[in-house]
Amino acid sequence: xxxxxxxxxxxxxxxxxxxxxxxxxxxxxxxxxxxxxxxxxxxxxxxxxxxxxxxxxxxxxxxxxxxxxxxxxxxxxxxxxxxxxxxxxxxxxxxxxxxxxxxxxxxxxxxxxxxxxxxxxxxxxxxxxxxxxxxxxxxxxxxxxxxxxxxxxxxxxxxxxxxxxxxxxxxxxxxxxxxxxxxxxxxxxxxxxxxxxxxxxxxxxxxxxxxxxxxxxxxxxxxxxxxxxxxxxxxxxxxxxxxx
Amino acid sequence: xxxxxxxxxxxxxxxxxxxxxxxxxxxxxxxxxxxxxxxxxxxxxxxxxxxxxxxxxxxxxxxxxxxxxxxxxxxxxxxxxxxxxxxxxxxxxxxxxxxxxxxxxxxxxxxxxxxxxxxxxxxxxxxxxxxxxxxxxxxxxxxxxxxxxxxxxxxxxxxxxxxxxxxxxxxxxxxxxxxxxxxxxxxxxxxxxxxxxxxxxxxxxxxxxxxxxxxxxxxxxxxxxxxxxxxxxxxxxxxxxxxx
DNA sequence: GAGTAAAGGTCTGGGTTCATACCAATTTTA
DNA sequence: TAAAATTGGTATGAACCCAGACCTTTACTC
Numbered sequence: 001x002x003x004x005x006x007x008x009x010x011x012x013x014x015x016x017x018x019x020x021x022x023x024x025x026x027x028x029x030x031x032x033x034x035x036x037x038x039x040x041x042x043x044x045x046x047x048x049x050x051x052x053x054x055x056x057x058x059x060x061x062x063x064x065x066x067x068x069x070x071x072x073x074x075x076x077x078x079x080x081x082x083x084x085x086x087x088x089x090x091x092x093x094x095x096x097x098x099x100x101x102x103x104x105x106x107x108x109x110x111x112x113x114x115x116x117x118x119x120x121x122x123x124x125x126x127x128x129x130x131x132x133x134x135x136x137x138x139x140x141x142x143x144x145x146x147x148x149x150x151x152x153x154x155x156x157x158x159x160x161x162x163x164x165x166x167x168x169x170x171x172x173x174x175x176x177x178x179x180x181x182x183x184x185x186x187x188x189x190x191x192x193x194x195x196x197x198x199x200x201x202x203x204x205x206x207x208x209x210x211x212x213x214x215x216x217x218x219x220x221x222x223x224x225x226x227x228x229x230x231x232x233x234x235x236x237x238x239x240x241x242x243x244x
Numbered sequence: 245x246x247x248x249x250x251x252x253x254x255x256x257x258x259x260x261x262x263x264x265x266x267x268x269x270x271x272x273x274x275x276x277x278x279x280x281x282x283x284x285x286x287x288x289x290x291x292x293x294x295x296x297x298x299x300x301x302x303x304x305x306x307x308x309x310x311x312x313x314x315x316x317x318x319x320x321x322x323x324x325x326x327x328x329x330x331x332x333x334x335x336x337x338x339x340x341x342x343x344x345x346x347x348x349x350x351x352x353x354x355x356x357x358x359x360x361x362x363x364x365x366x367x368x369x370x371x372x373x374x375x376x377x378x379x380x381x382x383x384x385x386x387x388x389x390x391x392x393x394x395x396x397x398x399x400x401x402x403x404x405x406x407x408x409x410x411x412x413x414x415x416x417x418x419x420x421x422x423x424x425x426x427x428x429x430x431x432x433x434x435x436x437x438x439x440x441x442x443x444x445x446x447x448x449x450x451x452x453x454x455x456x457x458x459x460x461x462x463x464x465x466x467x468x469x470x471x472x473x474x475x476x477x478x479x480x481x482x483x484x485x486x487x488x
Numbered sequence: 489g490a491g492t493a494a495a496g497g498t499c500t501g502g503g504t505t506c507a508t509a510c511c512a513a514t515t516t517t518a
Numbered sequence: 519t520a521a522a523a524t525t526g527g528t529a530t531g532a533a534c535c536c537a538g539a540c541c542t543t544t545a546c547t548c
Contacts (some may be wrong), residue, residue, distance in 0.1 A: 007384060009282045009407065010290070012414045012422045016300035017269040022535065025261040038253045047495060058262035058536045063497085080544025081494040109419075116420040119367025127359060140251060159397070163250050171255045175346040175353075178256045180424065250543060266505065302506045307527080325513025325524040 022057050026065035029055065032186045034074060034089045034152060036166065037159030045075065045085045092193060093153035102194060102243070110243050113187035114236045120180045121165060121232055126225035128171040129216040137171055138217060144214045149206045157202060164209060168216070168228075188235075195242045205231070266301050268282065270309035273299065276430045278318060278333045281403030289319065289329040335399035336437060346438060346487070352485050357431035358480045364424045365409060365476055370469035371416040373460040381415055382461055388412075389457045391449045401446060406433060408453060412460070432479075439486045449475070 030051075033039050045051060066085065069075045074089040102110075117149040133141075144160075144167040151157040162185045169181035208231040215224035274295075277283050284428035289295060296306040310329065313319045318333040345352075375387075388411040390403075395401040406429045413425035452475040 004287055008414055009410055010277065011298075011417070013277055013280075013282050013410065013426055014273060014295070014298050015419075015423060016298075017266055017273060021533095022261055022489050029261060033254065033257055036257075038257050040249050040250070043248055049495090051258070054255075054258050054260075056264070060537090061535060064535095066496095072334050077496070078544090079496045079542075081492095081541080082545055085496090112418050112420055115337060115371060115416075119364065119371065119421070123363030123367060125534095127363065144250075163253065166253055166257065167250075170252055173361075174356050174359050175256075175259075176356055176424070176427070177363070179259060180420070182257050183420070293525090302508095304507090304528095305505060308505095310526095321526070322514090323512075323526045325522095326515050327513080329523055329526090 005158045018093060023061050023064040026055055026062055030065060030069060031074060031089075032182070032189075034087050034188055035091075035159075036162040036182075036185055037091070038163065038166065039087050040159060041087055041090055043087050045047050045087070047084060077142060090155075091159050093155045093158075095146070106190075107243055110187055110191050113184050114232075115183040116180070117188070118229065119234045119238065120177070120184060121168070122225040122228040124172045124174075124177050124181055124186070125212055125216060125228040126221040127174065128168055128178065129219055129221040129224035131171070131173060132219075133171060133217070140204070141167060141171060141213055141216065144210055148209055157221070158189070158192060161205075161209075168212070171216070188239075191239055191243060195239070204234070266305050267308040267312070270299055270301060270306055271312050274309060274313060275318060275333075276426070276433075278331050279335075279403075280406040280426075280429055281335070282407065282410065283331050284403060285331055285334055287331050291328060295348055309311055325408065335397075335403050337397070337399045337402075350434075351487055354431055354435050355484070356408055357428050358476075359381070359486060360424070361428040361432070362473065362476045362480065364421070364428060365412070366469040366472040368413045368416045368418075368421050368425055369460060369472040370465040371418065371421065372412055373463055373465040373468040375417060376463075377415060377461070385411060385415060385457055385460065389453055402433070402436060405449075412456070415460070432483075435483055435487060439483070448478070452478070 030039075030045075037122065039045060046054070047064055048059055052059040056061065066075070066077070070077060070085075074087065075085045076088050077083070077085045139203065144164045147160040148164045151160045165185055166178070166181060170176045172178075208227060211227040212224055212231065215221075215227055249314070274283075274289075283289060290298070292303055292306055292310065296303040299306065308323070310319070314321060314329075318331065319329045320332050321327070321329045388408045391404040392401065392408045395404045409429055410425060413422045416422075452471060455471040456468055456475065459465075460473055
């Protein structure tokens with residue numbers, strides 16, 4: 001008799017070993033970073049050699065990605081000292097394009113990201129609240145919150161919101177957490193762009209953001225978690241019906 | 245004036261674009277699956293073509309990985325119909341090898357995985373508890389629990405434990421969750437092997453496992469989360485000192 | 489104005505990976 | 519016993535990716 005593989009596990013555990021081609025992955029990462037406002041309109045990307053090192057690809061490959069971004073109009077490049085690549089991607093508002101053209105796989109991934117988010121982001125907030133935060137860190141968090149609340153146009157608000165959530169993740173000081181939140185925010189961003197959503201209740205959302213920040217700064221993990229959970233639940237409720 | 249990239253975020257968000265060489269990633273995934281008991285000793289792996297499709301690599305690349313596993317003595321292969329690749333890797337007991345030879349990066353990753361685990365596994369348990377589970381799913385969970393409690397040798401217990409946690413993740417029905425738990429369990433497994441740990445308190449651990457299962461089967465998300473959190477905290481407390 | 493520094497642009501040789509066939513061994517089945 | 523089916527084994531040419539060196543443009547410094 002030979003042993004059986006554990007029922008059901010193999011299918012779930014063995015995953016595609018890498019997304020796609022390296023240069024596509026670079027395009028994806030950089031475009032995501034720009035869309036989420038990590039590199040907002042007008043900011044300048046690091047030099048090619050540095051970016052290549054950070055993404056652990058050769059400069060040749062990174063340059064292919066850059067060429068694609070340039071061609072797509074997301075960035076512009078100038079040569080010479082003091083030159084570099086600046087972001088020209090303007091934050092987009094939610095468009096009226098129907099979500100009908102979305103593939104079932106993507107739709108499933110979106111729904112998954114909502115479930116995952118409800119675990120990961122409250123966890124990140126709680127973790128951040130449980131750590132002793134440096135003064136600069138506290139200031140950074142407060143600044144990220146202010147950016148969200150003062151953003152006027154919806155597109156700017158969207159980017160500031162992503163940055164806010166990413167900032168909390170970085171404060172948790174856990175690389176895996178940052179990666180998870182980045183992934184989730186990217187999916188969220190896609191959903192919000194693809195869905196002709198009623199102007200979300202920004203005031204409501206901002207109150208929840210503020211509550212999360214208060215709890216983190218006060219060092220109250222459970223409270224931070226609960227506040228973020230509520231925030232995720234409200235957002236998810238809004239979206240779940242529209243993509244289902 | 246040009247916009248600045250959001251302070252601190254770029255460094256955290258831009259991550260290496262892939263784990264380099266596809267065949268190494270395949271080796272890693274397969275070896276992990278075997279070590280964690282997803283494919284226990286004596287089980288037979290899926291045919292090469294199927295594995296290649298699942299990992300989304302070419303068969304040539306997958307075969308390179310297989311050759312490495314074969315050479316390392318983890319698997320054996322026979323040809324012809326009914327042939328295939330069987331697992332020959334015997335589960336290892338925690339060895340007395342000191343953890344001193346571990347690189348600082350790995351050590352940091354280990355500590356990170358403990359923080360991350362405290363968020364992800366309780367979240368997975370809660371999510372699973374919040375879903376209506378099919379009868380086979382309930383049976384699978386119960387079976388996984390029984391495997392842990394009845395395992396005699398420490399090495400078998402270790403594998404059954406990994407399988408138990410992975411099973412909960414799959415019941416949460418979230419691919420991202422499964423991936424996160426797999427990553428965390430892999431790190432945990434490394435730590436437990438590298439550290440000459442006192443025989444952990446298996447009875448205590450089993451009681452906690454049982455509590456988690458009860459909560460999940462009863463459909464009590466908060467209780468499941470709390471039980472799993474306690475379990476993670478206890479394990480982490482044991483490990484944190486030894487690797488720090 | 490000459491020189492240096494910092495950035496993007498280009499080239500080359502070699503290793504990896506891919507897709508797609510086709511071959512060989514072995515068991516099942518007709 | 520012969521044919522079919524399933525599985526691992528092999529081969530080939532194209533596309534991709536890498537490391538490193540070198541060139542060009544531009545701004546700052548002396």
